[in-house]
Amino acid sequence: MSTPQRHDVLIIGGGNAGLSLAGRLRRDGCRDVAVVEPASVHHYRPMLSYVASGTATLDELRRPQDEVVPAGVHRYADHVVRVDPGRSVVHLADGTELGYGDLAVCPGSQVDWDAVPGSRAAVATPHAATSYLPELAERTWTMLSALTAGRAVFAIADRHTPCAPVGLKPLFAAADHWRRTGVLGDIRVDLLVEAPHLVQHARADRELRAAAADYGVHVRTGVRLDAVDPDDRALHVSGDDGPANLPYDALYLAPPHRAPAWVTDSGLGDAEGFVDVDPGTLQHRTHPRVWGLGDAAAVATVPSGGALRRQVPVVARNIRARRTRGGMRRYDGYTVAPVTTSLRHLLLAEHDRDGRPLPTLPFPELARPRRSLLLFDRYLEPQIYWHRLIQGKV
Template identity: 45%
Template sequence: MDHHEVLIVGGGNAGISLAARLIRDGAQDVAIAESESVHRYRPMLNYVGGGEATMDDLERPAASVMPDDATWIQDRVVSCDPGGPSVTTRDGRTIGCTTLVVATGLDEDWDAIPGLKAGYAAGWAGSTFLVESSPKVWPALRDLTRGRVVFSMPPEPAPCAATALKPLSMACDHWQQEGVLEDIDVHLVLPGPTPLGVPRADAILEGVLAAYGVQVLRNARVTGAGARQVTVTTPDGEIVLDDLTYAHVIPTYRAPTWIADSGLAGDSEAGLVDVDPLTLRHRRHDAVWSLGDVANLGIKPSGGALRKQVAVLSPNILAKDTDELEQYDGYTVMPITVARHRLMLVEIDREGQPAPTVPFPDLVQPRRMTWVVDRYALPVTYFKRILRGKV
């Protein structure tokens, strides 16, 4: 059986940036289990779906982003023995380790919205959250002059759920500029009473939605789809939105099933890894850690949150004295466009209180410059510094 000091399951932002940071911090034997041959800067998918980027802007060969001193296990983990700890891969390999880190991200739970996957296949539904679907979203929305369109924000857990508002605002701004917005019936399905649950940001977003004439269904979820229609469950009962021109409906998410099957999940309905949200260590298995979307950290997951998590987790894994571990404050960030080229940056802590990284300017106020940073500067920073453990 192969054995590594640190085995990271998942080669996305969380896994790669943590591996690079561990190696920079002195770890000698780090392995990454990742089956995909292409690595993607996933926040850019929203810009692809808004006509502001292409897939070439966000994709790189996985081999080009793997840390030079890490071992790449190009296989998919399908089960785990946390007591070992060890994992078993799709190809039947068993790999042991001293420290196991779960950084898989989340899987789409298509069964939670019956009929939605068929809607994607038929082309009248899709979303910027999926690699295969994102390039098809803008061609479907760009030339609309009338009709009914529904957008949804997924319930937590989800990979930066708030960014589901990006394609809505970019499309509405485009339709407004084309003079057709008044002829398009736009609906938004929100899982909560407000977009974010952050009062000042919500006030701005509510004004934006009202200005675009968006009809908002609150405390609601899409629970079914079929024949160009979606069923929305609200506190007052079910609503059917039919005769849809397009549905930008994002699937529900959950952790890979092997996590719950291996006993790593707690009481999370979505099967998230049961970790201490401060130290990121598993509550019952001291050799197991987790970060990112798949970890039950009590926050709204985001790529920006990972930078803080990596900065805590790397020293904690390497710590000699486990009684004095670093603690993660729950920082997360939600970048949301309010128009094609204007963006607000909402930074909060675990309690939902403002946690700005700079004292000025006020990044919650939508600005063109913030959009430029999100669209152009951050992707460069991601590939040149974040994935190399330098941020």
Template identity: 40%
Template sequence: MAMHRHDVLVIGAGNGGLATAARLVRRGCLDVGLVEPSPRHVYKPLQNYVGLGLAHARELSRPQAHLVPDEVAWHRRAAVRIDPRSRVVTLEDGSEVAGADVVVATGARIDWDALPGAAAALRRGLAVTTFDDAVLERTWQRIRDLRRGAAVFTLHAQPASGRETAMKPLLLACDHWRREGVLDAIDVSLVHDEPVLHPVPEIEAEWRRHLVAAGVRVRLATRVVGIEGDEVLLETASGATRERVELLHLLPPYAAAEVVAASGLDGPGTRGFVDVDPETLRHRAHPRIWGIGDAAHLGDARTGGALRRQTRIVVENVRRARAGEPLERYDGYTVAPVATGGGRLSFAEYDRSLALRRTLPVRARDEVRAHRAWYLLDRHVLPRLYWHGIVRGRA
């Protein structure tokens, strides 16, 4: 069978890949290929709500076949190697497919082995997370049933997928415990390996306001380095300590998809992620390779909100590159939606320069302040927009 060379080949059908393929079709691209083995598509931002009992697991996913546009050729195998010069992609069954341009949207993978003891702690139920849909039900059960003791929630530096939303389970758990009348009996800590809580001062101030109200101890420049039995091992500049905990909520360690480094698409300092120009999303060494979302080395621009901007820009830049026109620039726009409890949410948007941005019809500072309207947007409006607009290339 002859190898098919598509006009544009998209690798990965998560949020970014599926939306890119749909946008390409809507822009008139007549031959779009999509490489994706998974039969189901997960709306990851909803996992935090499912893990806190505020959404149903059935809302999380839909069949991939219902979402891939009819005009797109779907190759239902995983990519194992991308030849960056010929842009020939080898699939797991040994077959090959190619693209005149290739958009890498392989995402990032959870790597529990990178944290000693994490996998075992997850099996025992000591550790939980809202970032892995395999343990969401157990996460809610453990949070719901905790009545006393020490609870530790973690944040860590990049790489991570939707890193800032790890504040959601912390503040929503505190809200639950407050309503149950047991918050005062639980010693809640936030452990973060960075020296500041958030680099945007307005966002940090809003987060701290809610952390203080909930009585959460914030421990900066502190890293979880392992889990042994019911103890978490912590490391700071002054040394290592171990503490007994009843509950440990982890922002998982993440790694790049193996196909990226296997194909030589990473670069110095990218930790295995696609080495792109962060403004154009174009590979630094291979001009017809593009990278978006969690797959690319883009700093904090690893959110669904960031992807909505990136998918539009990468589709436009493929066209501009072919026409010899100046490429559109991506300013690093991202969003940090953090539910703070009481049916409120801080919807903070900012860019690479750490300046606040806004897409809602209010002042940027007013978006940062937790509000009932932003919670309704994040919990109810955006999931509908996602299924009916974003992944279909309409928003």
């Protein structure tokens, strides 16, 4: 058996998590960090919500991958097909084997179309779309802005959907647009949220419900979208009131997500297929040299880019702690949802995994819609992402 090329720290996935960790490790003095990332274009995914709201273009959220990989980090432009944690080896699609001292697994999650039968066929029609895929984000706004009468349904899943409450951004942008163009009264807007709340932060939840009521949106929580019938343009839903069918003229989906199948096939997955880490230390429960972070990891909180600001320093520190037998740091479950309440205002819901507020700043109250927060999220945050976060300055 040949000896594979080995790296001190190998990272699977050069998205928000992988690049932030790679940059952070380099800044901390780790000399040999490599990332496996097949995509030649990097996406700043939070901007997809603005594309779906008609206020940004896809060009604004894309950069060539090789321009954003932190200096000194080697990139393998291939995808991982399997990990052999017993041998500490990662297998790439082209047959390359890579060894590692420590392995960070952060390949993100993928839309799980199979979880809602009919949803993939529905988004192939002009009557349904999602902001969760770049190719459909632009179509979301085309669909919503063209609607002048009928029924618009927004369905937000609670099955590993990244930063699920941001699915409300296209809703409030559309409602604002419909009001401005004088058609809001002719459109029935239904919001179906699978979670028991719009956002897991009591104050922000109240603000969002008040904003929805102001636009006349019919809000239901605890409602699961079971299937879509694109031919009849009907939704099959279930909840406390039992099963029901709803017609739609425009359907927006924030769909369920799943982790890549090879995570489980490699013996790294939990019961739902996500990387089975201790949600505090982010260390794999059975393979101590394997770490998990980002959307693919089972960290028991709403996945978000903001959560990575706390996860990345924890993994970087704990890799060192494992080697030196030092004390490990713990991730507190922090996550964040920046949600617009109109085309001009946004609130920030920052909380832990139990919904307890965890504000970055004690003042002002960021869970109240503000113009300044929208400007921050839309214009400043992307610059922070490109120039600081994914360069490891976290």
